[in-house]
Amino acid sequence: MNPTNIIQILREETRPHHIQIEDNKYAKAIMDSSLSIEEYREYLERFYGFIKPMEQHMTHHEEWSRYDFDISARSKIKDLELDLVALGLTQKQIHDLSECPRIPNLVTFPAILGYLYVIEGSTLGGQLIMKQLKQTLNIQADVNGHYFNSYGSQEVKTKWNEFREFMLSVPLSEGEQHIVIEAAKETFIMLYQWME
Structure with a gap:
């Protein structure tokens, strides 16, 4: 495996899983305009229950400072909390939300890269989803649509390119690349199962 191709390899290896996650019941309802505001809140609660334990696991790795990468700026929990409060939940209710019992193993840094991919x-x-939610549920990016508008429409491609370049800059052995790929697959699978 050529390390400079890790993004391309990930895209190819995870394609079936990517297709599957886009077919979850909430995403399908968004695209066919049948999602209710209650289901939208439930969708965000599911993301919160999956992402919160993951972020708690990954933020303390020393590699972030070694590679001078601000992982705190990539947090999605803040956006989810803002949306859930706007949708009527109290901080206590958010704190008490169920967390996914099965999450990917993020012990190693390559595994974290797979999850982050x-x-x-x-x-x-999220940009496409936000556009659809705005039309069907009048979700507003700066009120109750922070999560699906992560980084804002102007910055999302820039942020993705920064992450892509970061991943390409991390020296990975063939074994570590395998860990990245398997962690990405595992993330897709477990997230889909949690959504369903």
Whole structure:
């Protein structure tokens, strides 16, 4: 495996999983304009329950400072909390939300990169989802649509390119590349199962 191709390899290896996650019941309802505001809140609660334990696991790795990469700026929990409060939840209710019992193993840094490939990549699709939600549920990006508008429409491609370049700059052995790929697949699969 050529390390400069890790993004391309990830795209190819995870394509079936990517297609599957876009076919979850909430995403389908968004695209066919049948999602209710209650289901939208439930969708965000599901993301919160999956992402919160993941972010808690990954933020303390020393590699972030070694590579001078601001991982705190990539947090999605803040956006989800803003949306959930706007949708009527109290801080206590948010704190008490169920967390996904099965999450990918993020012990190693390559595994974290695999997870982040999925989550950071989803911000690109979030733009399309946000457009649809605005039309059907009148969701506003700066009120109750922060999560699907992560980084804002002007910055999302820039942020993705920054992450892409970061991943390409991290020296990975063939074994570590395998860990990245398997962690990305595992993230897609577990997130889909949690959504369903």
